[in-house]
Amino acid sequence: MELTDVKQVYFIGIGGIGMSAVARYFHLRGVHVTGYDKTETVLTQTLEREGITIHYGEARLDLVPPPADDLLVVWTPAIPRNFPELVRVQEGAYQLLKRAQVLGLISQGMECVGIAGTHGKTTTTTLTTHLMRTAGLDPSAFLGGIPRDFSGNYVHGNSEYVVVEADEYDRSFLNLHPAIAVILSADPDHLDIYGDHNNMLETGFRAYARQVKDGGHLLVRHELRELFEDIPQVMLTTFGIGAGDFRAQNVQVKDGAFHFDLREPDGHLVLDIRTTLPGRHNVENAVAACAVTRLAGGDEESLRVALASFRGIGRRFDTVLKTEHLVIIDDYAHHPTELEAAIAAARELYPGQTIRGVFQPHLFSRTQDFAAGFAKALDRLDEVILIPIYPAREEPIPGITSRTIYEKMRNEQRRLLSDEQMLEATAELSDGVLLLLGAGDIDKLVPKIVHQHTKPTTHG
Incomplete structure (x- = not known):
């Protein structure tokens, strides 16, 4: 099927962050878009306001469009x-594609910038889009978060560039053929798909690197260089802090923001770049975004302007209350x-400051695979609350709960609470920093936690 032949698209799982971006793409092209999702969310409400019809809850076979030559059905493995x-x-005469396959078709024939990595994809994809647009390169983009600098998670551009998150889950990124591929990190993850880390590296990230167009750029974090040195058809470039072809030097924190100088492969220095993104890992992500923009032809002044003005993404170290x-x-x-x-x-x-955290584990399989790692990381907090696992697409695994992490922790200031108990506990806080951590539906609890600290005090 040619995408130009598509006149109607039905999405099964339209409310996902990646699915909704593709839905927006088709809707903006004048295609008739409808879909299903399990529950109504802020994201689906936005799609409905834009003119997309969605139904929720149980399956409604009567609302699935009948097979047609101009109909495409898109689904997500989360279903x-x-x-x-x-x-x-699946049993009918339908054109059925995964979201990742559709993204591959959309980016065919374009100059695709595919940003991969087990961490940092959404921030770096959004930041790269912002930098490239500030530089006048005008890319389209499919984003995995809700950016503050754009009106939504699909950005429509008028150039040949398209910036996408290259997702390693289910080997989705193997549907892409980037002109510039970025690999930010390759830590063990999604072992329910890959089995082990070595297989993830070989059949995931190295296979993705081989997808880069002949003569294209493969941009990898400096520490990962050896993994990709034998990929023949690409120009391998590295980035990092203090090391790499593109590197941040003279990194300092001043007035609550990171400042650094960017050294480029030819030795040229772009002086005093400022970013308010938190953490040194985000300095590294910023270097990657700068490198992509420079490889695509952006000027150095646009780097300074764009990084200083970038307003971030929802749920990425998002300060929701500051008193x-x-x-x-x-x-x-x-x-x-x-x-x-x-x-x-x-x-x-x-x-x-006292740093406290609430953590909602995401997936039973990930909790099983990384319980020790979660415990070690959470031990770095002064106080910890663990709430129940968010299952997403999974059925429970016997013996795997949030207690699995709890029992491996050494921090004595830790509690296992229900969502309601957690709300009561966080309502009592009066000082310090509270981190709300997790990729499940903890975001639905965030407004309640904030409200507890902003509602007027009543005096009897």
Whole structure:
């Protein structure tokens, strides 16, 4: 099927952050878009306001469009295989594609910038889009978060460039053929898909690197260089802090922001770049975004302007409350490395403060695989509350609960609480920094936690 032949698209799982961006793409092209999702969310409400019809809850086979030559059905692996609407489409004469396959088709024939990595994809993809647009390169973009600098998670551009998150889950990124591929990190993750870390590196990230177009650029974090030195058809470039072809030098924190000089492969220095993104891991992400923009032809002044003006992304170290005594930060961290980065960033920005955290583990399989890593990361907090696992697409694994992490921790200031008990506990806080951590539906609890600290005090 040619995408130009598509006149109607039905999305099974339209409310996902990646699915909704593709839905927006088709809707803006004048295609008739409808879809299903399990529950109504702020994201689906936005899609409905834009003119997309969505139904919720149980399967409605009567609302699945009948097969047609101009109909495409798009689904996400987050939907169970036995979901009746998906079964109906799989058994019928439908054109059915995964979201990742559709993204591959959309980016065909374009200059694709694919940003991969087990951490940092959303921040770096959004930042790269912002830098490239500030430089006049005008890319389109499919983003995995809600950016503050754009009106939504799909950005429409008028150039040949398209910036996408290259997702390693389910080997989705193997549908892409980037002109510039970025690999930010390659820590063990999604072992339910890959089995072990070596297989993840070989059949995931190295396979993705081989997808780069002949003569294209492969941009990898300096520490990962040896993994990719034998990829023949690409120009391998590295980035990092203090090392790499593109590197941050003279990194300092001044007035609550990071400042650094960017050294480029030819030795040229771009002096005094400023970013308010928290944590040294984000300095590294910023270097990667600068490198992509320079490789695509952006000028150095646009780097300074864009990085200084970047306003960030929802749920990425998102300060949702800041009073004289209490700071509450919402963060999507759902892997031990991401937890460590968020906690380190809080310690750096708020030295001497008590750093507390609420963590909602994401997936039974990830909890099973990384319980020890989660425990070690959470031990870096002064106080910890663990709430129940968010299952997403998974069925429970016997014996795997949040207690699995709790029992491996050494921090004596830790509690296992229900969501309601956690709300009561966080309502009592009066000072310090509170990190709300996880990739599940903890974001639905964030407004309640904030409200507890902003509602007027009543005097009897």
